[in-house]
Amino acid sequence: MLNFFICLFSLSVIRKNLDTTRYFWNNTDVLKVLQLFVVPGLLAADVLLKEGSVQFIGDAGWFIVLSYIIYILYQERDQLLAGSLLKAGLPYYIFYVVIFIIQYALPSLYKTHEDTISLINTLPIVWLFAFGLSAKNQINNLRREKEQKEKVIHENEALEHLVRERTNEILQQKNQLEETLEELKQTQNQLIQQEKLASLGELTAGIAHEIQNPLNFVNNFSEVSTELLDELRQELSATSIPENSADIIEDLVQNLSKISYHGKRASGIVKNMLEHSRASTGERQLVDVNALAEEYIKLSFHGLRAKDKSFNSDFKVVPDPSLPAIEAIPQDLGRVLLNLCNNAFYAVNKKAAENIPGYKPLVSITTENLPREEAVKITVSDNGGGISEELKNKIFQPFFTTKPTGQGTGLGLSLSYDIVTKGHGGELMVESVEGKSTVFSIILPVR
Amino acid sequence: MKILVVDDETDIKDLFLQKFRKEIRGGAMEFNFATTGEEALTLLKGYDPESVLILSDINMPGMTGIELLRKIREKHPVSPPEVMMITAYGDDANRSAAMSLGANDFLTKPLDFNELKTKLLK
Structure with a gap:
């Protein structure tokens, strides 16, 4: 037992x-x-x-x-x-x-x-x-x-679990703070750049004003001289004038008409510069998008041409005649078109420099009425070098630029994006085939 | 018709005299020129305010066209002379200031002489 x-x-x-x-x-x-x-x-x-x-x-x-x-x-x-x-x-x-x-x-x-x-x-x-x-x-x-x-x-x-949770919380807060700091830095830089651009705009406006006055005289004096020559010809017709003198008068009239023509061309550019540099009133008004497109593609072309004599490109506007006038801020919308056209001309110019046989640089603006959506569509296309998939996501970020230092602020597209989306409640999109073409599409509500 | 052109650009004189030579020769128009607002006010003393038309630029050194307009209106509260202002393109601020001071008409630079002639002959 x-x-x-x-x-x-x-x-x-x-x-x-x-x-x-x-x-x-x-x-x-x-x-x-x-x-x-x-x-x-x-x-x-x-x-x-x-x-x-x-x-x-x-x-x-x-x-x-x-x-x-x-x-x-x-x-x-x-x-x-x-x-x-x-x-x-x-x-x-x-x-x-x-x-x-x-x-x-x-x-x-x-x-x-x-x-x-x-x-x-x-x-x-x-x-x-x-x-x-x-x-x-x-x-x-x-x-x-x-x-x-x-x-x-x-x-x-x-x-340990508690410590891990707290550490994660602190890490999240740290990341948030870092993001906020980065945003603040970007905003600060953007403000500095906008300030610079604003003062540049004022300077441009001042210069344009100063150029406009002498140009007016060139235009007016050439016109009045043509009139005077007409009068002279009429007075001389009573008497017999040597044939050479008549030819000279003819040449002078022709020259004066050329002076007048080119003077008016220059006046047109100055007028556009003034229009562009005018501070945006922020007021919406009825805008003829076809006319605006025509005006700004020309302004862009002439602006780049003035900077670089070797620059050349073909350009065209394909307007939709049925396009309604839209309620927009014309100065702001003009700035968007100018930015897009400048970029497009820059792209074709860069590709042209590669001397590819048979390459013809072309920038075009097409407008289209979208009655069902009560909107209009503006596309700015170029046959330049295109944008890689990798860069497509970055181009609308402030200060992103592919241009060499000092040639681009990297603000053009980001400001354009803000103007289209925040300023007008529209959309700005990009499609591109690398090495072939880029198409920027703007969709704007009619009102 | 007596017209007083006020502009600091002296070449404007030749331009007007050539442009309106037929009217001047025919005695339909008589032009006088002042390069400052002060000079314009002195010249105005010799005119009958009702028979003169003043054509003034806005941006001038010293007295501006707006100040000149204000002074003319102050001196002639009753039956004032007609004043046409020449404004620069896009200068909306000065344009509305001149309008509130009672400018009779506006011309925008660059001057369209045919338009001006039509307006003057009215």
Whole structure:
């Protein structure tokens, strides 16, 4: 009966608290079989079979089970609990083995000293229970330690999770701040550039004014001189004049008409410059988009031509005669067309410089009435070098430019985009085939 | 008809005299020229305000055309002389200032002489 409780207790403790998978083979299943079947079986044998060779089988069974338990404890002795159990159980086991041998090898000796042996046998039992209790305390301590460890691990995990969350929040805030800072920097730069452009505009307006006055005189004097020559011719017709003089008068009239023609051309450019540099009133008025397109493509062409004599390109406007007048801010819309035309002429000029045989630079503006959408569409196309897919996303960003330093502010398209979308509630889109063409489309609501 | 042209550009005199030579020769028009607002005010003293037409530029050094107009209106609150202002293209601010001071008409640079002739002959 005692063996039964000792084996059951130690097997249960070993199974619950010791890692027994480290040596030779996995002992877990063996221990389970022992605890659940073998030990109760041996108990039954103890109770039922009390005499002779049958009792020997029961005692030998206990011997094997106890040996196995001691063996396991010995193997795991570096674990504190196993060490303690080994210390508690080893004397009991040794006594059990000695008594077992004496009982069956020397039955007469056993019989004569049975009382003494039983008395001596109580010592390892007392020893077993004393150490067993201390082992129980150890088990409890171990459990508490384990629980505390688990608690600490759990708290650590919670703390780490919290730290990670806070770190993420701080990182997000940092990123947001960086983005805001970047936006602020861009806005500051944009303001500086706009200020520069505004002062440049004023300067242009001043210069244009100054040029306009002398040009007026050129035009007016050439006209009045033509009239004077007409009068002279009429007066001289009464008398016979030498043929050469008549020819000279004819040439003079022709020259004056040329002076007048070119003077008016120059006046037209100056007028456009003044119109362009006029501060936008921001007031919407009815605008004839076809006329505006015609005016600004010319202004762009002449402007680039004035800067670079070698520049040349063909250009045309294909107007839709059914286009309605739209409500828009003409100065702002003009600025958009000028920017798009300037870019288009720049692109064809750059491609022309590559001297590709048969290449004819062409910039065109097409207008189209979209009655269903109550909108108009303006496309500015060129057969220049096109825009790569990679750059398409960047061209509307402020300060993005592909032009060499000092030639472009990188604001043209971004301002144009703002004027079309924010200023007029329209759309500005780009399509391009790299190396072949670029088409900018503006869609503007009629009102 | 007496016309007083006020402009700081002296070449305007030759231009007007040549352009309107037939009218001048025929006695239909008589031109006088002033290069400053002050000079114009002095010259005006010798005229009957009802029989003179003043044609004045706006942007002039010293007294501007707007100030000249204001002074003329102050001096002749009743039956003032007719004043035509010459404005630069796109100079909307001065145009509306002159309009509020009671300018009779406007001409825009560059001057269209045929238009001017029609307006003067009216």
